[in-house]
Amino acid sequence: xxxxxxxxxxxxxxVTALLAALVAASAQPYVLxxxxxxxxxxxxxxxxxxxxxxILLGPWWGGVxxxxxxxxxxxxxxxxxxxxxxxxxxxxMYGVVSGLVFYRGFKGxxxxxxxxxxxxxxxxxxxxxxxxxxxxxxxxxxxxxxxxAAWLGVxxxxxxxxxxxxxxxxxxxxxxxxxxKALKAAHxxxxxx
Numbered sequence: 171x172x173x174x175x176x177x178x179x180x181x182x183x184x185v186t187a188l189l190a191a192l193v194a195a196s197a198q199p200y201v202l203x204x205x206x207x208x209x210x211x212x213x214x215x216x217x218x219x220x221x222x223x224x225i226l227l228g229p230w231w232g233g234v235x236x237x238x239x240x241x242x243x244x245x246x247x248x249x250x251x252x253x254x255x256x257x258x259x260x261x262x263m264y265g266v267v268s269g270l271v272f273y274r275g276f277k278g279x280x281x282x283x284x285x286x287x288x289x290x291x292x293x294x295x296x297x298x299x300x301x302x303x304x305x306x307x308x309x310x311x312x313x314x315x316x317x318x319a320a321w322l323g324v325x326x327x328x329x330x331x332x333x334x335x336x337x338x339x340x341x342x343x344x345x346x347x348x349x350x351k352a353l354k355a356a357h358x359x360x361x362x363x
Contacts, residue, residue, distance in 0.1 A: 178360075181361055182227070182231060182361070185226075185227065185231075185361050186227060186231050186234055186235045187235075189219065189222070189223045189226065189227065189232075189235035189236075189239065190223075190234070190235045190236075190238040190239035190242070191239065191242075192219050192239065193216055193219045193220055193223060193235060193236050193238075193239025193240055193243075193261075194239040194240070194242040194243045194246075196214070196215045196216045196218065196219045197212075197214050197215070197216030197219075197239075197240060197243040198214075198243065199214065199215070200212040200213060200214035200216075201213045201214075203329075203330065211326070211327050211329070211330035212330060212334075213330055213333050213334065214334060215337055215341070216239075216240065216243070216261075216334070217264060217293065217296065217334045217335060217337060217338035218289075218337055218338040218340075218341040218342045218345070219236070219239070219342075220236035220239075220240065220261055220264035220265055220268070220292070220296070220338070221236075221264060221265070221268040221288070221289040221292045221293065221338045221339075221342035222268075222342045222345055222346055222349075223235040223236040223239075223264075223265040223268075223269075224236065224264065224265035224266060224267065224268030224269030224270075224272065224288070224292060225268050225269065225272050225285060225288055225289070225342065225346045226346065226349065226350075226362055226363070227265070227269065227362070227363050228269045228273055228362075228363025229265070229266045229267075229268075229269030229270040229273065229363075230266070230269070231269075231363065232265035232266065232268065232269040232363070233262040233263065233264075233265040233266035233269065234262065234265070235265060236261050236262055236264050236265030237257070237258040237259070237261050237262025237265065238258070239261075240257045240258065240261035240262075241254045241257055241258045241261075243257075244257050253307070256303055256307060259299075260296060260299040260300060260303060261296070263292075263295055263296060263299060264292045264293075264295070264296045265292070267288075267291055267292040267295045267296075268288045268289055268291070268292035268342070269288075269363065271287060271288040271291045271292070272284060272285065272288035273363060275287070275288070276288065278362075278363065280346070280347060280350045282343050282347060285342065285343035285346045285347060286339060286343045289338050289339045289342040289343055290335075290339050292338070293334075293335030293336075293338050293339055294335070296331075296335070297331040297332070297335050300327070300331055301324050301327060301328070301331060304320075304323060304324050304327050305320050305321065305323075305324045306320075308320075308323065309321075309323045309324065350362070
C-alpha cells in the first residue's frame, strides 16, 4: 500500500471513530417514556448522527460508525448490554442505508432533497428493524409474551420510532449540508466518501 492510500485510510479511520463517538454521545441525552408490556422507550438524537454517518462516510464506513457508536451506548448502560450485537446490526443498517441511498441514488450530490430522502429511507428501514426486534427478541423471547401481547408492545413502541426517525430526517440533512460546506471551504472534502 502506498503512502497516499495509507494516509487516506488513516484519515477515514479517524473520521469514522469521531462519528462513532458522536453517535454514542448523541444517544446519551434521552427521555424515557413508558411503553406498555415491553418496558420503556427512549426519545433521543442518536438516529440523526447515524444517518449523518452514512451520508458523510458512505454506506460501509458510515454503517461501522453508526453501529459501533450505538454499541458503545449499549455497553455503558446495563439495561442494554445484552442487546449490543443486535444494536450493531440494526443501527449499522441506519448508516448503510443512508449511505447507499445518498451515494448510489443521488451520486453523492449534497442537496437538501437528496440528504432528506437518504435520511428518510434509513429512518424507515431502522424503524422496521427496531419494531421487528421488539416483537421477536423483547416480546416473545425476553418477556415471554403471547404473540398478541407482543404486538401490543410493538404498537406501544411506534411513537418513539416515529419521533426518533423524524428528528433524524429533520436534523441530519441540515447538519450534513453545513458540514459539507465547511469541509469543502477548508479543502477537507476529500475525507468524505
